[in-house]
Amino acid sequence: MSIRYISQKLAQQIDEELMSSNTYAFSLDQLMELAGLSCAQALTKSYPVSSHKRVMVCCGPGNQGGDGLVAARHLHMFRYEPTIFLPKPGNKDIYQRLLKQCQNLNIPILKEVEEFEKKLGVSDLILDAIFGFSFQPPVRKPFDRVLRSLKNSGLPIVSVDIPSGWSVTDGPQPLYTQEDEQGKSEPVETIDPEVLVSLTAPKEGVKGYKGRHWLGGRFVPDSLAEKYNLNLPEYPGVDQVVELPRA
């Protein structure tokens, strides 16, 4: 039996069940810590620190961005040199705390697109934690420009959960910016990550993904996996990630 690719709706449902006090009672702090650690482990197993030390970690304003902040901290502990790009910091308390933890490790934190583009020119690798499984088009500014810069950089990209800009349901699709006051919208580039880290279970939109594919988030209870027929593979040893066969 092969692994199940789950819908956006089921991904949200599973997240709710993991955190509900009536069911699995995990805190967001716990799940984000383990998810971000998974991302840092998958990145390390894909690109050794000796050749890919300088990692640009791009964080969106939601929980996906929080996973990125946790990953950046663990990458620092793994002796990478992460830089965080965070154009729209989330305002949840947990987001502020995760950001502070990174600041206290002296991880550079960029907010301006120009600074980010400059630093991208001297980076080895990108961790894309911009949009997660709640993503709905169109793309808001400045993320259209950010996605174009990622694509044009020619650097390898590790995407978290869903490559940013891809449809969670249908994968890479023509993508546009939000309409401006004159009702005009512009096309947005879609990125093509070398590595993908699916969290909990892969999403429908990455069914045709051809790159290196990891599964992370080793916290899904067997009963939950069985309830939704997730058919998760065995994780090896003490790892927080398991590699999935290439499509």
Added chain:
Amino acid sequence: MSIRYISQKLAQQIDEELMSSNTYAFSLDQLMELAGLSCAQALTKSYPVSSHKRVMVCCGPGNQGGDGLVAARHLHMFRYEPTIFLPKPGNKDIYQRLLKQCQNLNIPILKEVEEFEKKLGVSDLILDAIFGFSFQPPVRKPFDRVLRSLKNSGLPIVSVDIPSGWSVTDGPQPLYTQEDEQGKSEPVETIDPEVLVSLTAPKEGVKGYKGRHWLGGRFVPDSLAEKYNLNLPEYPGVDQVVELPRA
């Protein structure tokens, strides 16, 4: 430069700095998750699941017990068969949540010493998370009996941070129960773990410890390690534990 063995007072100070919103701003949820994961990893690296599947996880009422609950959950994810013994459940909210997470994985949870002793007879290994770095003698009931049962079982013991009952400052010392109403106290056995998992930094009391010794808690910022001259070793790869040279 060799690793620093820290005092009880400094251990408390470091914990406070890690969690203060003025300094490193970690949540207890995050630190406990990573500490418990370290313990589960060290146990797995010391005793493979193929030969030591049935693990009795003994939890005290404090944060050390919380680490034990997290470790039990990760051991379950690593395909061990943990049983939790918890004679005095802590009443902090986080403790209740960690316990619920284990209950929802159908990990057996024992509260009675008699049940515990019976189950110990069919266990392969013990994880000792009873007393942590805040321990002060004398020993309260029923932990005198619990320590004796652990010792008499002849099973290998993995202790978290400080072997339960050892002085955090002076190591194994003559130990007594709390005085009863007649002013009488009884001697308490001290345990002799095969494996020790020190968290953050080893404590003064384990300087003479001769068994296999792991360091876990890969979250100590360099600036904090430097401030207190901890001289922490490098952790390998993506591991959450590093083995220390034997004394």
